[in-house]
Amino acid sequence: xxxxxxxxxxxxxxxxxxxxxxxxxxxxxxxxxxxxxxxxxxxxxxxxxxxxxxxxxxxxxxxxxxxxxxxxxxxxxxxxxxxxxxxxxxxxxxxxxxxxxxxxxxxxxxxxxxxxxxxxxxxxxxxxxxxxxxxxxxxxxxxxxxxxxxxxxxxxxxxxxxxxxxxxxxxxxxxxxxxxxxxxxxxxxxxxxxxxxxxx
Amino acid sequence: xxxxxxxxxxxxxxxxxxxxxxxxxxxxxxxxxxxxxxxxxxxxxxxxxxxxxxxxxxxxxxxxxxxxxxxxxxxxxxxxxxxxxxxxxxxxxxxxxxxxxxxxxxxxxxxxxxxxxxxxxxxxxxxxxxxxxxxxxxxxxxxxxxxxxxxxxxxxxxxxxxxxxxxxxxxxxxxxxxxxxxxxxxxxxxxxxxxxxxxxxxxxxxxxxxxxxxxxxxxxxxxxxxxxxxxxxxxxxxxxxxxxxxxxxxxxxxxxxxxxxxxxxxxxxxxxxxxxxxxxxxxxxxxxxxxxxxxxxxxxxxxxxxxxxxxxxxxxxxxxxxxxxxxxxxxxxxxxxxxxxxxxxxxxxxx
Numbered sequence: 001x002x003x004x005x006x007x008x009x010x011x012x013x014x015x016x017x018x019x020x021x022x023x024x025x026x027x028x029x030x031x032x033x034x035x036x037x038x039x040x041x042x043x044x045x046x047x048x049x050x051x052x053x054x055x056x057x058x059x060x061x062x063x064x065x066x067x068x069x070x071x072x073x074x075x076x077x078x079x080x081x082x083x084x085x086x087x088x089x090x091x092x093x094x095x096x097x098x099x100x101x102x103x104x105x106x107x108x109x110x111x112x113x114x115x116x117x118x119x120x121x122x123x124x125x126x127x128x129x130x131x132x133x134x135x136x137x138x139x140x141x142x143x144x145x146x147x148x149x150x151x152x153x154x155x156x157x158x159x160x161x162x163x164x165x166x167x168x169x170x171x172x173x174x175x176x177x178x179x180x181x182x183x184x185x186x187x188x189x190x191x192x193x194x195x196x197x198x199x200x
Numbered sequence: 201x202x203x204x205x206x207x208x209x210x211x212x213x214x215x216x217x218x219x220x221x222x223x224x225x226x227x228x229x230x231x232x233x234x235x236x237x238x239x240x241x242x243x244x245x246x247x248x249x250x251x252x253x254x255x256x257x258x259x260x261x262x263x264x265x266x267x268x269x270x271x272x273x274x275x276x277x278x279x280x281x282x283x284x285x286x287x288x289x290x291x292x293x294x295x296x297x298x299x300x301x302x303x304x305x306x307x308x309x310x311x312x313x314x315x316x317x318x319x320x321x322x323x324x325x326x327x328x329x330x331x332x333x334x335x336x337x338x339x340x341x342x343x344x345x346x347x348x349x350x351x352x353x354x355x356x357x358x359x360x361x362x363x364x365x366x367x368x369x370x371x372x373x374x375x376x377x378x379x380x381x382x383x384x385x386x387x388x389x390x391x392x393x394x395x396x397x398x399x400x401x402x403x404x405x406x407x408x409x410x411x412x413x414x415x416x417x418x419x420x421x422x423x424x425x426x427x428x429x430x431x432x433x434x435x436x437x438x439x440x441x442x443x444x445x446x447x448x449x450x451x452x453x454x455x456x457x458x459x460x461x462x463x464x465x466x467x468x469x470x471x472x473x474x475x476x477x478x479x480x481x482x483x484x485x486x487x488x489x490x491x492x493x494x495x496x497x498x499x500x501x502x503x504x505x506x507x508x509x510x511x512x513x514x515x516x517x518x519x520x521x522x523x524x525x526x527x528x529x530x531x532x533x534x535x536x537x538x539x540x541x542x543x544x545x546x547x548x549x550x551x
Contacts, residue, residue: 048361054241054246056233057241061234097234100234166246168260169247169258170244170245171246194238
């Protein structure tokens with residue numbers, strides 16, 4: 001009964017808006033009727049997945065602007081290893097840059113445990129899940145030529161090199177140039193010009 | 201005629217936006233973001249504002265909006281039961297037959313931070329109510345002018361992820377800028393213009409509080425939400441009455457088809473109380489519309505709509521929405537005019 005009533009009212013409404021059928025016909029003719037055949041976006045992402053994919057592309061670009069000592073990245077080596085601590089979900093986003101070539105080397109993505117195999121990494125991403133353990137993680141990287149990248153408050157103050165943050169819906173990054181020097185890494189002036197530079 | 205002209209213009213604007221949206225959808229960022237430079241990456245929005253996320257305002261953003269709403273009331277109801285004019289005229293001198301309310305709503309919003317949005321809304325109303333008397337005389341009463349100004353603060357108090365789930369609190373106040381002294385001719389023009397009934401007035405005449413709570417959820421292709429915003433009226437106005445409090449609970453869902461097109465559905469429940477006090481210039485025995493104890497009611501509306509949004513290009517941030525609906529349930533402390541259908545067409549621009 002309620003459905004019948006609703007149908008009757010919708011019918012009345014459509015009668016009242018006499019111009020509508022003509023407009024809809026016009027819409028179809030002009031191609032605006034594409035709405036009726038549009039399909040859902042198959043590549044839709046959640047905001048967090050999208051944020052990680054943007055950050056993965058940033059890391060890919062960072063590698064172009066960082067010079068490692070020869071010992072850490074020997075000539076003729078085939079891969080640049082980006083390591084992710086534990087099971088941080090960022091590793092999934094890094095799959096999008098896995099296998100790509102940068103500095104004439106293939107990008108490899110590895111999941112590692114803190115303190116293990118760090119010397120094989122050129123880049124270590126430390127996710128926000130490691131926040132409480134950050135001082136210990138940073139300490140375990142001392143003496144290694146590793147570019148540390150994080151995404152948490154006080155990351156660069158505690159010795160990390162590059163930290164992501166989001167400002168006005170866009171990804172920004174800050175760089176602790178002293179930490180980079182301590183790790184024996186040379187950062188290009190172009191990279192520094194885009195970053196919020198911290199000296200500590 | 202004026203309504204049709206406005207409707208036609210808005211629909212043409214909608215077609216233009218659809219056309220532009222379709223064009224813009226072809227020119228999105230590359231799926232492989234590594235092809236972008238650092239400078240280009242720094243220009244990408246983290247939360248890709250699409251047709252589902254038009255409620256999101258980042259720090260420093262402004263939103264201006266215009267909405268046109270047409271409500272049509274036709275016939276009377278007492279409780280849930282339909283009543284005709286003859287039945288009403290057994291008790292009253294005059295019976296309302298139908299009414300239209302047009303609202304032109306201008307809105308400005310500003311977000312000083314990502315979590316706080318300030319808003320100001322000012323309506324311009326055009327009302328027309330038709331009546332019939334016991335002697336068979338038919339007449340129309342008109343009123344037109346500014347309604348009550350609404351000022352509000354909207355704050356996010358809880359958020360999961362980047363806008364997947366959000367809980368917001370609203371704190372608003374309605375300032376009595378709308379007239380409560382509207383007059384027009386009745387069936388006997390020799391009496392001059394007389395005070396119009398409660399429904400034909402443009403404002404409440406009181407300062408009203410608009411506290412509220414809103415939940416918003418969003419996934420890749422769906423958005424949903426629920427909102428409760430009561431209107432709590434304070435004191436009595438200069439005509440010695442206070443409109444009844446209004447309690448509104450609504451829930452909606454939107455399905456994204458492309459970044460620029462979504463389809464929406466909404467269920468909207470309202471309960472409004474009777475008037476406290478009475479305007480001494482209105483005789484409650486003359487017409488049910490003049491009786492303060494016949495103004496309350498409950499109603500549930502179902503609405504369907506279409507949203508168009510320009511995610512990039514010269515129209516970036518602009519949205520056009522069309523929504524139409526009708527009640528599926530209403531019970532009035534009548535006899536009182538029943539809602540028949542309503543249409544909303546809105547445009548907004550976030551910059």
